[in-house]
Amino acid sequence: MQPLVTVIIPTYNRESTIKRAIDSVLGQSYKNLEVIVVDDGSSDNTIQIVNSYQDKRLRLICLSENCGANIARNKGIACANGEYIAFQDSDDEWFKDKLKIQLNCMTKSNKKVCYCPYILIENNIKTIVPNCSDSKELCEEKIIDTLRKRNVIPTPALILHKEVIETVGMFDETIRRLQDYEYAIRICQKYEIAYVSKPLLNSYRMEQCITNNRSALVDSVKKIFIKHINFIDLDYMLSFYLSYCKIYDFQGIYTKELQEMYRALQKIKESEKVKECIETIEYMFQWYRFFDEKIFAKEFILYGAGIHGKIAYYTLKDAGAIPRCFWVTHKQQDSSVEGIPILEIPEYPNKQIPVIISVGKKLQEELIGNLVSRGLKDYFVYPSSKYNGIARAK
Numbered sequence: 001m002q003p004l005v006t007v008i009i010p011t012y013n014r015e016s017t018i019k020r021a022i023d024s025v026l027g028q029s030y031k032n033l034e035v036i037v038v039d040d041g042s043s044d045n046t047i048q049i050v051n052s053y054q055d056k057r058l059r060l061i062c063l064s065e066n067c068g069a070n071i072a073r074n075k076g077i078a079c080a081n082g083e084y085i086a087f088q089d090s091d092d093e094w095f096k097d098k099l100k101i102q103l104n105c106m107t108k109s110n111k112k113v114c115y116c117p118y119i120l121i122e123n124n125i126k127t128i129v130p131n132c133s134d135s136k137e138l139c140e141e142k143i144i145d146t147l148r149k150r151n152v153i154p155t156p157a158l159i160l161h162k163e164v165i166e167t168v169g170m171f172d173e174t175i176r177r178l179q180d181y182e183y184a185i186r187i188c189q190k191y192e193i194a195y196v197s198k199p200l201l202n203s204y205r206m207e208q209c210i211t212n213n214r215s216a217l218v219d220s221v222k223k224i225f226i227k228h229i230n231f232i233d234l235d236y237m238l239s240f241y242l243s244y245c246k247i248y249d250f251q252g253i254y255t256k257e258l259q260e261m262y263r264a265l266q267k268i269k270e271s272e273k274v275k276e277c278i279e280t281i282e283y284m285f286q287w288y289r290f291f292d293e294k295i296f297a298k299e300f301i302l303y304g305a306g307i308h309g310k311i312a313y314y315t316l317k318d319a320g321a322i323p324r325c326f327w328v329t330h331k332q333q334d335s336s337v338e339g340i341p342i343l344e345i346p347e348y349p350n351k352q353i354p355v356i357i358s359v360g361k362k363l364q365e366e367l368i369g370n371l372v373s374r375g376l377k378d379y380f381v382y383p384s385s386k387y388n389g390i391a392r393a394k
Contacts, residue, residue, distance in 0.1 A: 002032040005099055005159070006082030010072030011050075011090035012040040017204070018049055021090045024201075026055055030099035033057060036076040037090075041066035046090075070171040070179050073155070077170060085162055087155035091204050092118075094156070098200040102159045105194050112161035113187055114194040115153045122205035129203075140195035144188050148233040150240075151181035153193075156201055158184075164191055175223055176216040185228050222257035226264040234265070234277050242284065242383070255288055283383065290380045294354040295321050303327040303367055303379070304359040305334065305342045312358035312382045313337060324353065329370060351376050358382040 007025050011018055018037075025035050035058045037050050050060045061075055077085060084103070088094065102114045117139075120127045130139050130152040138146050146152060158180070168186040175182050187193065221241045225232065238261070262281045265274055294300065297320070302309055305326040313323065326342040334342055349371075357367050357379055364381055371379050 002030070003083040003103075004081060005030065005033040005084045005086055005103070006076075006080035007033055007035045007086045007088055007099075008073055008076035008080065009035065009037045009088045009090055010040055010069045010076065011037060011042065011046055012066060012069075012072075013042045013044045013046060014090040015042075015045040015049055017091040018046050020093050021088055022050070022053065022058070024092075024094040024096075025088055026053075026057065027096060028094065028099050029097050030103065033099065034059065034081060036061060036079055038072040038076045039063060040069065040072045068173065068176060070173045070175065073179075074170045074173065077165060080162070083162060084159055085165060086159040089154075089156050089203070092156045093202040093204070095200045095202075099159070101196055101198075101200060102194075105196050106159070106161075109194045111192050111194040112164050113191050114159050114196065115157045116196040116198065116200040117152075118154060118157050118201045118203045119199045120203050120205060128199055136195065136197055139197070140193065143193050143195070147181075147184055147188050148231065149236045151178065151184055153180060153184040154203065155180045155183070156203060160187070167191075172223075172227075175220050177220040178217070178224060179220075182220075182224050182227070185224070185231055189231065218257055222261055225261050229264055229268055234273050235280075238277050238280060242280075255285070258284060287380060287383050290354075291319075291321070294378065295356070297321070299324050299353050301325055301327055301353055301355045303345070303355050303357045303371070304363075305332065305337060306359065308358040308360060308382070308384060310337060311384050312356060313340070315384075316356075323356075327355070329367065345370060345374070347374065349374055349376055351378070353378075355379040356382050358384065 009021060009025070014021075022035065022037065025033070037058065037060050039047050039050065039060065039062045041063050047060070047062060050058070059079070061079060063072065063075065073087065086099065098116070102116060106112065106114045117128055117130055120129050139152065164187060167190055168183075171179055172182055221237070225237050225241065241257075241261070258281055262278065265278050265281070268274060295316070300321070300323055302313060302323040303326075304312075305328050309326060313326075316323070323340060325340060326337060327345040328342055329345060331344055332342065336342055355371060355376060355378065357364060357371075358381075359367055368379070368381075371377075
């Protein structure tokens, strides 16, 4: 007899998409399954839609308040009867043979975990993840190397034997984003992971979705960095944090998370990579102090109006800091950026106004020399110029 598969669907206020998600699971060509929908305190018609189903394979669990997707998933796991566990998101859509293909792959490979690519649909644009150019070697044989830097295994693409959960544990309920990444990191260190090379689901990026929650990302990357500090590629993850987590909020700057990451780095065995990460964070702290004391809500000048200068401009503008003007060493065709004038550096500048240098590494020494020769000492090299894209605008 075919083994029972439990499919867990956490949902919160998804009245517009929950039917599509459930139908794609109940409509699987593999029939021996149970579906556990865990409603995470919805206030719309999600519960009524789920209750309208007459299929005996479907069960509904209702949480009294909104607790988060990982708590909802764990509630579903605790109630699961299946030998295998799979996960669906309430706004995604499985292809008809998804379970059948993945279970066959697991049987043939004698592996207890399997994942597949998915089609990401955002603003009507479709992207296959992992990209079809990614080799099978990176997606399967060297999946550990891939997961040290990034995640390619979202929960709707994942199916596993219940033994895996008994070994690696439940989902981390303190992590609000990248939950699938954190779980994949734990799995890959205990089990070999099978890979089906064809996409088996559509994943829809919704506007009001946890994936778009910036503060949750800041907190989650920090927690994964600390929790898995001996597994992840440290400098890659630090760059990811500084690049994609908004460094500025409307009140000022995020530093608490960086301080926690800094302390965690200091506790592990020092290597060249650890040393570089510590130096990067120390530089960021210097930048934060410079920004807070001399830039935020004060006059300043951006030295550089190329790609690095514009990256700095848009990020600083988003933080509420607008330069008086751009300086360039040589006159250029553009005369302004969004009305901010681009001027040649004067021979005798106002020494009271601080300057942010934002150019490529090759030009930094020359620009610093230009400032020093003019008696100006109050300057700072913007981090995105110094550290290859760190802190770039988003």
